[in-house]
Amino acid sequence: MTRTTGPARLPPALRAPGATRGNALPAGAWWLWALGLATAASRTTNPLLLGLLVGVAGYVVAARRTDAPWARSYGAFIKLGLAVVAVRLVFSVFLGSSVPGTQTLFTLPEVPLPGWAQGVRIGGRVTAEQVVFALYEGAKLATLLICIGAANSLANPARLLKSLPGALYEVGVAVVVAMTFAPNMVADVARLRTARRLRGRPTGGIRAVLQIGLPVLEGALERSVSVAASMDARGYGRTAQVPPAVRRTTHVLTLGGLLGVCAGTYGLLAAQGAVHGLPLLLAGLAAALAGIRLGGRRSVRTRYRPDRWGVRAWLVAASGAAVAAAMIWAGAVAPEALRPGVVPLTAPVLPLWPAAAVLIGLLPAAVAPLPPSLSDSKERT
Amino acid sequence: MIRFEQVSVRYEGAGRPTLSGIDLTIPEGELVLAVGPSGVGKSTLLGAVSGLVPHFTGGVLTGRVMVDGRDTRTHKPRELADLVGTVGQDPLAHFVTDTVEDELAYGMESLGLAPDVMRRRVEETLDLLGLAELRDRPIATLSGGQRQRVAIGSVLTPHPRVLVLDEPTSALDPAAAEDVLAVLQRLVHDLGTTVLMAEHRLERVVQYADQVLLLPAPGAAPVMGAPADIMALSPVRPPVVALGRLVGWDPLPLSVRDARRRAVDLRERLAGVEPPAREDPADAVVAPLPERAAARPGLLGRLLGRRNGAAPAPAPVQDAVTRVEGLGVRHGRVQALRGVTLTVTPGETVALMGRNGAGKSTLLSALVGMTAPSTGSVLVGGLHPSRTSPGDMVRRVGLVPQEPRDLLYADTVAAECAAADSDAAAPAGSCRALVTELLPGVPDDVHPRDLSEGQRLALALALVLTARPPLLLLDEPTRGLDYAAKARLVGVLRRLAGAGHAIVLATHDVELAAELAHRVVILADGEVVADGPARQVVVSSPAFAPQTAKILAPREWLTVSQVRKALEGLA
Incomplete structure (x- = not known):
């Protein structure tokens, strides 16, 4: 029973433990990690970085997913991502694109359209720039979806709820x-x-x-x-008696809070009201949250073994946040590396530091507890 | 603990009340067994205790049901949740969460128990029911017996003072049923829980009951009393009681142990008589339907260049109806069957037994061609079932599934029959003739859903027999049947076997196997571990021996009717 894989050389104290109910990662940690990766993906169109992000997410899924039915959703999300790229490409080829280009790949017969449909084009010239642009944009969206898929297959949806x-x-x-x-x-x-x-x-x-x-x-x-x-x-829907005053306060807070949120959002979106918008939104949000919290008093239920946020959970969540932060920072410092030029066409290069930062996202594959099916098979080999 | 005062229940649209004038008191800490033929309202009676009748099922309840001083008219089921735990007939329909541990905690969460109390009770219950190894398992992956135990555990954790169970052992193999009953007995003895349960398989439960509540007929007044007294007048009775009544033992024995002590005498009387061997399979052969006209391939078929398969193989030699050799079946990574070899000849009845998940249903589905063999071969009537079209297969093999309702699509019995005739390309009216024979007195316009469990089974059997398959398969046919319906089924199957049908039954019901089977095949872990004449296989196994065999062991008497005949011969 000698182990030859990398993690095996770690001292036992640092090895990830087998997952049990007691040390299970909260579903929220996986979602924060995945949303971090997705945020990073939304900041770049560099196909090399996007590929790296997909690779990181895929590796973690392969290393830490369980046998549960939802864990098999990752493949479906990858297919969905590929479909998104394909659709984006098809639209760009047939409907044209606003990207000016010089290198014509081929020309499709153009459908003549009446005057009122000006600005719409069907068929016509297809340039390399436009195809590459569509590919980049499609890849970005696909990576976002795949990150969500990773969270979906790693986190138990029932526990999240x-x-x-x-x-x-x-x-x-x-x-x-x-x-x-x-x-x-x-x-x-x-x-x-x-x-x-x-x-x-x-x-x-x-x-x-x-x-x-x-x-x-x-x-x-x-x-x-x-x-x-x-x-x-079995007692579903049992309610506790709450004083009428509390009940009324709950209604006022929830309704008022929701109104505040609506008004605040409108203020933010409208050009003039930006000054009042933000405070109104925040106040509304606070009131609505207080209402929900107070409303919880009506329910008598307790929770059995809620997931605990331990060091490992924080590490997983933080690794995702770190990737997102690094990419946002890189976008501010060196935007050209994250958005390779389309006009004129240039080959994308892998920017060293952002790429290194993306690799932080691999941390969960080392720190998250091993699901039982995987730990069994590793013990046997 | 539970008091019914002049309780009547009438459902909407029903001609007569389902229960009427029920007056009874169930004291605390007793295990009370409700018995009676199907359709007398046992489930309604049980539902009234938890308040699901009438709060959830509708209908009108008159009179009063009191549980520990709470009136179910004013208390909804959720307000009785801390007092009454209910498990229905189908444990799968009971589960709210997806893993065992969460399921055990669910009821306590709803009641708002403190987290440390919940944790302690979940651990205690896991140990009590032997579920500790399954704690993290998804419920969907559990076997029938495990599910039943989880369902019971999930209502135990809030420590209810009353437990209501509807047919807790019907779907279980004998060993799993023993487990569940042992747990119930422990609850009654150690925790003083009051248990009210309904069960058709009396041979499994009657010995554990403190009192028996008999509902003799629909609308008739219930009788409650000591098990031995009630069994003396009950229309439904297990073999041990039937034997006791035949020989005239008083008080009636309820368990095999009691009966064995009494049976010294009987064993001596029977010493000189040879137990009858099961008569040999009949010589008759089922006459096949005329071959159907070769159907024109459909438009799609012609487009895809499909041909109408090669002409069916020439009529094979009728020595065996089915021949299974070295059959192996894999479901994903699970090897469901391994090296199974089995031959069934016309007129022979084979009982397929083994614990839940041993591969019985997989073998049946391989025989009808729903599962393709991964190794070995299956031949039914000379054809490979998985490669033959369903239309040809129905004329060679028929299967009545565990849930006969699955076979029924139409709105009326007549429409169902017409569809069966056209499916099998049989002359019009042949299915209806079978229905009349198997199910006398059922009018054409009844909706199949309104039939009783036993009638539905008979209807499904008629549909399957319309195509005159020489091989007839039944999956767990006696689930939910009372003794009368079971006796009718036994009669029907005997006649079919006499007419040359080969019959394969997958069943947990040892009494049924003893009544019918020429041969018993026991499967374990996908392999055949025993295959031989029913008498030898069944008598030598403690789990699969019928009660009569246990009482009269080591002599090989299997059923009460055999003993009755022998005694009549002696007299």
């Missing part, structure tokens, strides 16, 4: 129950397809989908009724 404030708890439970429905419906579809085969009918085709669809929906409806009954019988 559990950290909602008490007043929003019931919404959270509804979402969790809805999420457990998806696998059940998949199982239902499989069962009903079997049943169709048993009746001697083909299992594919539109008629099969229609005939299976109804019973599946029916089953889902029945199940939701029985889950609701079970939840009720």
Whole structure:
């Protein structure tokens, strides 16, 4: 049982422990890390840096994801990213682009449009600059999506919802129950397809989908009724008695706060009201939060083993924030390295310091606790 | 603890009240078993205790139900949550969260218990129910018995004084059922919990009950009393009681142990009689339907250049209906079946047994072609099921799934029959004739959903038999059936076997296997661990032996009816 991999040479005290319920990273930490990477991605169009960001996110996912169903969503997000790039490219080729370019790749036949559609072009000249620009922009969006996908596959969505404030708890439970429905419906579809085969009918085709669809929906409806009954019988929705004064204050704070937020946002967006906008927005936000907090008093519930923010969680969150901060700083100091020129076309170069900063995002792959399935397989090899 | 005062329940649209004039008192710390044929309102009675009837199910409840001094008319289910724990028939429909530990904590969170109390109780409950290793597991990955234990655990953690369970062991294999019952007994003995449960499988539970509540017929007044007294007049009874009544033991024995002590005499009387061997499989062979006209390939099929498969193989030699050799099936990384070899001849009945997750359902689905073998081969009527079109397959093998409702699509029995005739290309009316035979007195215009569990099973069986498959498979057919419905099913299956159908039953019901099977095959971990004549396999296994066999061991008597015949012969 000798280990030959890199982390194995670390002293045992520094090795990441196996994940258990007690040391599980809060879902919020993963989201902060991923949002940090996404912020960094939004600051650059350099394909090399974007590629590095995707690589970092992908490595961490590979090193720390579990066997849970949501953990498999990463692949779907990568496909979505590629689709975004493709769509962006197609639009740019067929609808033209505002980027002026000199190097014509090919010319599509142009559709003549009436005078009122001026400024819109279909077909026509396609330049290398315009294609490269579309690729860069598409890659930026795709990287953003992939970072979100990484958070999605690393963080347990149910635990994320559990950290909602008490007043929003019931919404959270509804979402969790809805999420457990998806696998059940998949199982239902499989069962009903079997049943169709048993009746001697083909299992594919539109008629099969229609005939299976109804019973599946029916089953889902029945199940939701029985889950609701079970939840009720187990005390869901019990409320505590609160004095009428508190109840009224809650309503005033929440409503007033929301009004303040609306008015403040309007002020910020409108040209004149910027002076009053920000304070109004902040005051509204504070009032609404206080209302939600006070509203939580009506719910009697407590929380079982909430996730704790330990050193590892802070490290994970901080590594994402560090990547974002470094990229924002680099954008201010050396913007040309983060946005390689399109007109004229230049080959993008990998700026050393921002690239090094992106690598900080790999920290979670070393500090986050190892999920059990992975730690088992590593013990065996 | 629980008091019913003149309680009647009537659901909307129902002709008569489901329960009427119920007056009873259940004292604290008792395990009370509600028994009765299906459809007498056992589930309604149970639901009334937790307040789900009528707050959640609708309907009108008159009279009063008091639980520990709280009136369910004024207290909603959520306000009884700290007092009553309820587990319904389907544990999957009970779960709110996704992992075992969260599920155990859910009820306590709703009640607002302090975090340290919750933590302590979750640990205690994990130990009490033997769930400690499963604490982090997603609930979707658990087996049936584990789910049932988690469901019970999840209502135990708030320390309810009353526990209400609807058929807690019906879906479980014998060993898992024993686990669950041992836990219940511990709760009653150690914590003084009052348990009210309904169960069809009396042979598993009646010995644990302190009192039995009998609902003899719909609308009839309930009778409550000591188990032995009630069993003496109950229309539903386990084999041990049936044997006791046959021989005239008084008081009636309820457990195998009691009966064995009494049976010294009976064993001596039967010493000279040879237990009847199961009669050999009938010689008859099921006449196949005329071959269907070759269908024209559809437009899409023609576009894709699909041909109408090679003509079906020439009629194979009818020595075996199915031949499975070295079958292996993998689901992802799980090896569900490994090296399974099995041959079934016409007229033979084979019971497939083994614990939950042993691979019984996978074997059945390989036989109908839903699962392709990864190694080995499956031949049914000379064809490879997974490579044959469903339309051809129905004429060779029919499967009644665990949930017969899955097979039913149409709004009325008549429409269902017409669809079955056209699916199987059978002459019009052949399905309806079968329905009349298996399910007398069911009018054409009934909605399949309004049928009882047993009637639905019979309807599904008729649909499957329309194509006259020589091989008939049934997955867990007795789940949710009362003894009367089960007896009817046994009669029907005997007749089918006599007509030359080969029957394979996957079942946990040892009594059913003892009644029907010529051969028993036991699967464990995807492998065949025993395959032989029912008598030998079943009698030698403590888990799979029927009660009669346990009482009269080492002689190989399997059923009460065998003993009855032998005694009549002696007299």
